[in-house]
Amino acid sequence: MNKYHVVSRLGYGTFGEVFKARELSTGRLVAIKTVFTGPPGKEDKTKYERELQSLLALDHKNVLSLIESFTHKQRFIFVMPYFASDLYRVINRMPVPLPESKIKGITLLILRGLAHCHNKRIIHRDIKPSNILISKTGNIILADFGLSRFLNFPPRMFHSTHPRNGVQQSSPEQLVDAGPQNSEEATGTSPPAISKPSLGSHVSSSNTRPLLSHKVVTRFYRSPELLYGSQTYDYSVDVWSVGCIVAELFRLRPLFVGETDIEQLYTVISALGTPYADLDEAKAHHVENHPQTKGGSAKNVPKSPQSTGRNKETVPPNYWPEMVDLPDVGKITFPETKGVPLEHLVPNASRQAISFLKRMLVYSASQRASADELLFDEWFYSDPLPETTDIFPCSLIC
Numbered sequence: 091m092n093k094y095h096v097v098s099r100l101g102y103g104t105f106g107e108v109f110k111a112r113e114l115s116t117g118r119l120v121a122i123k124t125v126f127t128g129p130p131g132k133e134d135k136t137k138y139e140r141e142l143q144s145l146l147a148l149d150h151k152n153v154l155s156l157i158e159s160f161t162h163k164q165r166f167i168f169v170m171p172y173f174a175s176d177l178y179r180v181i182n183r184m185p186v187p188l189p190e191s192k193i194k195g196i197t198l199l200i201l202r203g204l205a206h207c208h209n210k211r212i213i214h215r216d217i218k219p220s221n222i223l224i225s226k227t228g229n230i231i232l233a234d235f236g237l238s239r240f241l242n243f244p245p246r247m248f249h250s251t252h253p254r255n256g257v258q259q260s261s262p263e264q265l266v267d268a269g270p271q272n273s274e275e276a277t278g279t280s281p282p283a284i285s286k287p288s289l290g291s292h293v294s295s296s297n298t299r300p301l302l303s304h305k306v307v308t309r310f311y312r313s314p315e316l317l318y319g320s321q322t323y324d325y326s327v328d329v330w331s332v333g334c335i336v337a338e339l340f341r342l343r344p345l346f347v348g349e350t351d352i353e354q355l356y357t358v359i360s361a362l363g364t365p366y367a368d369l370d371e372a373k374a375h376h377v378e379n380h381p382q383t384k385g386g387s388a389k390n391v392p393k394s395p396q397s398t399g400r401n402k403e404t405v406p407p408n409y410w411p412e413m414v415d416l417p418d419v420g421k422i423t424f425p426e427t428k429g430v431p432l433e434h435l436v437p438n439a440s441r442q443a444i445s446f447l448k449r450m451l452v453y454s455a456s457q458r459a460s461a462d463e464l465l466f467d468e469w470f471y472s473d474p475l476p477e478t479t480d481i482f483p484c485s486l487i488c
Contacts (some may be wrong), residue, residue: 091162091167092114092218093113093115093303094111094112094113094114094120094122094169094402095111095114095118096109096110096111096122097109097110097111097112098110099388100121105125105126105137106123106124106125106126106165107123107124107237108122108123108124109121109122109123109124109174109355110122111172112328113463116253118172119172119186120157120169120171120172120174121169121170121171122167122168122169122170122172123167123168123170124162124166124167125137125165125166125167125168125169126164126165127161127164127165128164128165130147130164133164137166138166138168140234140235140238140239140240141168141235141236142156142159142166142168142185142234142240142263142366143240144207144212144240145168145170145447146239147210148203148206148207148210148212149204150203151200151229152200152202152203152206152229152230152231152232153203153206153207153231153232154171154223154231154232154233154234154235155170155171156168156169156170157169157171157210157361158390159171166303170233170469172228173223173224173225173226173231173233174487175223175224175486175487176220176221176222176223176224176233177196177206177220177221177222177223177230177335178218178219178220178222178223178402179220180219180224180257180482180486180487181219181338181339183485183486184342186342186485187339187340187341187342187438188339188360188481188482189309189472189474190439190443190474191475191476191477192313192476192477192481192482193336193339193340193443194469194470194475194476194477194480195476195478195481196230196339196478196481197332197335197336197339197476198465198470198476198478199229199230199307199478200217200222200230200332200335201230201332201461201465202378202463202465203230203231203337203465204217204232204328204329204332205460205461205462205465206217207232207238207328208245208253208325208395208460208461208462209244209354209462211240211241211242211243211244212235212238212239212240212241212329213239213240213241213246213324213325213327213328214232214235214237214238214328214331214348215238215306215307215327215328216223216234216236216237216239216305216306216307216308217232217307217311217331217332217335218308218310218311218331218335219329219335219338221233221234224274224482225488226487226488228479228480228481228482228487234282237306237307239300239302241299241300241324241325242298242299242300242433243299243324245324245325245461246460246463256278258310259385296376297323297324301321301322302321302322303321304316304321304323306327307327307331309348309354310344310345310346310347310348311330311331311334311344312327312330312351312354313326313327313329313330313331313455314330314355314358314365314410315327315412315416315453315455317351317354317355318355318413318416318417318418318419319416319417319418320416320417321366321417323455324455325460325461326455326456326458326460326479327455327463329459329460329461329464330450330458332450332461333447333449333450333451334346334421334451336443336447336450337435337436337439337447337451340436340438340439340443341435341436343451345361345435345436345451346358353420355422355424356424359424359427359429360427360429360430361429361432361435362407362408362429362430362451362452362453363375363376363377363406363407363408363427363428363429364424364426364427364429365408365409365410365453366408366409366410367410367411367412367413367414368378369405369409369411372405372406372408372409372410373405373406373409375408375426375428376406376407376408376428376429377431387470405452405454405457407429407448407451407452407453408429408453409452409453409454409457410453410454411454411456412454412455412456413453416477432444432447432448432451440469440472442468442469442472445467445468446464446467446469449463449464450464
């Protein structure tokens with residue numbers, strides 16, 4: 091720790107503390123996260139091992155990098171680039187929503203980082219605005235992997251040729267710009283080389299899905315299956331969280347707000363409608379709506395590889411065949427409701443943006459698009475195109 095001078099404390103919790111510090115040899119600002127491990131001989135490595143493994147495995151400019159790590163006085167220390175702002179602070183400072191082109195840009199950068207995590211078989215499990223950091227140049231950084239886990243199965247396969255239109259697509263690795271790690275952008279120097287563990291060192295080869303804790307993800311961004319106690323969920327819980335954040339960027343307030351888990355679930359059901367395991371029942375009870383929403387014209391802009399039918403809604407969002415297997419379904423009942431059109435909940439969003447949100451905010455995890463698939467959504471190819479540079483005015487991030 092004598093390499094760093096602590097400037098101030100940024101936060102604290104049950105895990106430990108986070109400090110803003112300055113590296114004495116270079117003068118650069120860093121963030122130091124300390125995790126209490128316990129007295130000698132009784133160290134609890136589970137408090138930091140998963141986060142460490144995740145950070146070592148990831149290397150993407152939209153994902154937080156690790157400068158170094160070490161133990162110090164019964165604490166495990168993470169040293170990471172320092173970022174002065176995050177999406178939570180920015181949203182709360184906005185007098186009005188950003189233009190849709192900039193919301194697209196923010197979403198695109200989040201999905202690039204998330205797709206990288208999922209392709210490394212890492213599930214984040216706490217995607218929320220305060221865990222999305224913003225660099226001084228406006229880059230988006232996915233952070234805080236304290237609840238992350240490696241899964242022993244990959245995300246759903248991304249098909250290079252869509253069966254409906256036969257259009258050959260580039261692979262996600264070609265379209266998703268990985269670029270340099272964010273630490274270079276933040277400091278102007280490369281971090282020390284850190285050896286990365288092989289995937290096999292923390293991913294089981296078993297085909298049996300591991301049982302996972304459902305007590306993850308901040309409540310406003312927690313998916314319905316988690317609220318019903320699922321322990322066999324997958325990467326799609328992160329996708330639900332991203333959908334909530336995109337809606338929040340349009341609304342400047344969270345989409346689903348509950349003070350308790352039961353109230354949170356009621357809020358989600360009130361919006362999406364009562365879920366049904368039977369498709370015909372779901373269709374019969376889902377709200378009928380054909381709102382006139384504004385939308386950008388797709389003329390004279392690049393066409394999405396999936397623009398011919400890819401986003402056409404085939405099942406209503408209240409169709410949930412997996413609900414019969416969830417532990418807490420049936421323990422509490424809610425009044426039957428047809429739900430509220432998403433267009434009414436996010437009135438500032440264009441037609442393409444609403445279609446994009448509907449691919450994430452559905453009950454059934456199997457019906458949610460993957461992060462890779464969302465990168466090809468027609469919303470990103472329609473006018474106005476995404477702005478990924480100079481997204482935020484200085485008044486919001488300085």
